[in-house]
Amino acid sequence: MTEVSMEINGRQVSGSVAPRTHLGDFLREEIRLTGTNLSCEHGVCGACTVLVDGQPVRSCITFAVACEGKRITTIEGYDDDPIMARLREAFHQKHALQCGYCTPGMLTTARDIVLRLPQADEARVRIELSGNICRCTGYQGITAAVMSVLTSLNERPDAAVEALRGAAAEGRFTAPEAAGQEAATFTRFAAAQPSAPAAPAAPATAEPTGAAAPGKGSSIQGGFDVPFAAAQVWAFMADLPAVASCLPGAVIEEQDGDRVKGKIAVKFGPMAAAFNGAAQLERNDEQMSAVLRGAGQDSLSQSRAKGDVGYRVMAVGENAARVEVDLLYSLQGPLAQFSRSGLVQDFVRRMIADFGRNVVLRLQHPADEGQPFQQAQFNPFKMFLGVLWERVKRFFSGKAGG
Numbered sequence: 481m482t483e484v485s486m487e488i489n490g491r492q493v494s495g496s497v498a499p500r501t502h503l504g505d506f507l508r509e510e511i512r513l514t515g516t517n518l519s520c521e522h523g524v525c526g527a528c529t530v531l532v533d534g535q536p537v538r539s540c541i542t543f544a545v546a547c548e549g550k551r552i553t554t555i556e557g558y559d560d561d562p563i564m565a566r567l568r569e570a571f572h573q574k575h576a577l578q579c580g581y582c583t584p585g586m587l588t589t590a591r592d593i594v595l596r597l598p599q600a601d602e603a604r605v606r607i608e609l610s611g612n613i614c615r616c617t618g619y620q621g622i623t624a625a626v627m628s629v630l631t632s633l634n635e636r637p638d639a640a641v642e643a644l645r646g647a648a649a650e651g652r653f654t655a656p657e658a659a660g661q662e663a664a665t666f667t668r669f670a671a672a673q674p675s676a677p678a679a680p681a682a683p684a685t686a687e688p689t690g691a692a693a694p695g696k697g698s699s700i701q702g703g704f705d706v707p708f709a710a711a712q713v714w715a716f717m718a719d720l721p722a723v724a725s726c727l728p729g730a731v732i733e734e735q736d737g738d739r740v741k742g743k744i745a746v747k748f749g750p751m752a753a754a755f756n757g758a759a760q761l762e763r764n765d766e767q768m769s770a771v772l773r774g775a776g777q778d779s780l781s782q783s784r785a786k787g788d789v790g791y792r793v794m795a796v797g798e799n800a801a802r803v804e805v806d807l808l809y810s811l812q813g814p815l816a817q818f819s820r821s822g823l824v825q826d827f828v829r830r831m832i833a834d835f836g837r838n839v840v841l842r843l844q845h846p847a848d849e850g851q852p853f854q855q856a857q858f859n860p861f862k863m864f865l866g867v868l869w870e871r872v873k874r875f876f877s878g879k880a881g882g
């Protein structure tokens with residue numbers, strides 16, 4: 481068992497919990513806050529969505545021990561929240577719930593939409609809600625309810641909501657806090673059977689441990705063209721900080737020769753993860769090829785990722801080169817279910833294309849070297865839409881795959 485303490489709905493709780501207990505079970509069975517519903521327990525349906533430090537998170541793929549020191553808001557914690565008060569009323573008016581099973585997660589996501597996207601239209605609201613599945617298929621009413629709250633706030637702004645939006649824009653915590661609650665130590669639910677001692681949580685992998693084993697990972701190929709001589713492209717691509725500066729969402733925190741430590745944030749529709757880890761570049765100057773071997777861990781879901789990004793520069797003309805990219809990766813933990821999905825594979829190919837655009841930009845503006853690099857605009861929402869649109873086109877042309 482591991483000692484854990486966190487703030488839940490404005491109240492400090494602490495106690496011991498098995499390292500493998502996910503936040504959803506912890507909230508329901510230890511804290512007895514049963515408003516958080518669990519359904520798929522695979523991070524897909526969104527029924528279990530709660531706020532962790534103000535961000536919507538799937539509690540079924542978030543370990544309770546990963547929430548040490550964090551602030552959790554469940555559906556029971558919104559009594560005085562001005563946005564949730566409007567959403568409650570709108571869900572009632574627009575018949576936005578039937579069995580209500582999805583409703584706690586749906587309301588949590590809806591609140592996040594109202595907070596972040598005051599100008600969202602119906603299409604955007606539908607995309608934002610796409611990570612929450614309603615088994616009763618009541619999306620029409622849910623969308624109408626969110627739209628009615630957005631419209632009424634645009635027509636008659638509410639100072640309390642504006643204050644929350646301002647805090648959200650500055651990255652400050654925006655969940656309601658219950659004032660004056662006393663700290664509590666939770667006691668285990670008497671009906672729960674004592675669980676077998678669980679293995680301690682795996683430590684964050686700080687060093688790359690070799691290639692993702694063939695047959696155990698997913699493989700994605702892609703590539704991009706660069707309007708520069710191959711030798712010039714290779715000189716750039718063999719430089720680790722330069723390569724990392726072109727990877728959307730990547731930040732290098734430490735570098736020692738060809739080894740780096742850092743993080744990469746990935747957001748795709750309702751999915752978000754931030755992997756901390758290490759990578760090492762192995763170069764073959766003769767063949768103008770390299771492999772970046774990396775491993776990391778997402779702090780909230782504790783999912784681990786290991787991957788090899790292989791790339792090779794080929795001359796296709798005097799001032800034209802092609803960079804072939806071969807990504808072999810494996811995911812372990814709650815996020816593993818996403819690793820082979822066709823959407824994620826399309827998403828990675830788009831990331832490779834964005835990476836290529838950044839490489840071209842960097843080569844076109846070498847004078848910026850050493851300066852913080854303004855990457856080609858990375859817009860996860862636009863990318864999500866683009867990937868979906870490609871899928872729809874392929875489906876109607878009879879070539880749908882994955």
Ligand code: FES
Nearest residue numbers: 519521524526540
């Ligand atoms: S229970 Fe379905 S996403 Fe968590």
Ligand code: FES
Nearest residue numbers: 578580582614615
């Ligand atoms: S109202 Fe029944 S699952 Fe959404």
